[in-house]
Amino acid sequence: MSSAPGEAALRRNGSGWYLYGVVAADEAPTELGASPAVDPEHEVVLVREGPLAGVASQVSLEDFDDAALPERLGDTDWLEQKIRAHEQVLEKVLAKASVVPCRFCTVYRSEDELRRFLDERSEALSAALDRVRGLVEIGVKVFVDRERFAAARATRNQEVQELQARASSAGGGRAYLESRRLEQLVSRELERFTSEAGDEIHTRLLAAAKDGLALPLQAPELSGREDEMIFNGAYLVNLSGQEVGAALEALAAEYREAGVHLELTGPWPAYNFVPAELGAT
């Protein structure tokens, strides 16, 4: 600690209120389970205000003050732990009630300010809640196994077949060139296929969901799969997931032969289907 003691240090010793999300007061779960809060010193509680309740916990401003946070965010272990805590608290709530999730690190200086927010923004928050009531978000990630794709194409595409035959019968430098050409052809085919498959999968899932959107693709290092991600989507669906489940099954069956695999994540709080910004009035 290099900063001089004084007002700033005193302020940092205090605590703030971390808001995870907002639920309707009459749907609020009576117990929030044993989810560890972002600050394990404090419990997750409901802050009831009128028709709404904030899912919140106190946090030490030693960690969560705007002066301290940039440094903390540089500690990846700390950050991952907090981000996962945020998500797990909301998952517990989601199992019992509809919830409007807040973005990571929504911190109020005091309980009073948190209550004032719930009161003043009650209308917008209720509207956001109405939109996600009885619904959850699911993630759908689509991968393609390049080798299986190439093999499947070979059975249907004559050019691929010919190149494959030539590559395997030729020797030395010639074989290398042929296999490079084959590689390039497969790449072009794959590119065309993935954009078409992505569109088709998204369109059909949208039809089975209340809403949906395409997310940026994830790097292969992060997906934990060797296969290439060709589509990443988020959908707002019924709790039962029946319609979207049927659509997923059908799509998985149709695309399996082409080396395509669909991966489902969630259910998530509807992070992608709440307003990006709820401004102060």
Next chain:
Amino acid sequence: VSSRELESYRSGQPAQLADVLERVLDKGIVIAGDIQINLLDIELLTVKIRLLIASADKAREMGIDWWEGDAFLSRGNGRGELEQRLRRLEEAAGLPAETEQEPSSS
């Protein structure tokens, strides 16, 4: 609302960090004003890239290192492997390839 219905979605594995990150750090309501911390003020991009790289490091520690082996090389052209990886990480984190200045409109 039954939690049993929700359970039917689950694959039984904890969520992957990348899936949590793209939601908790990027989505959800953002509240302006009257707030202790506005995360939008903080350089989130570097935070995200750092986390993503840490996640890759962790996988490597656990022995999941396929992308450093033949499987990775055989898919690329063997050149600029690190560059490609970094580019992908940057793309995943939403970083534009070349940072351009916002047009200064007034």
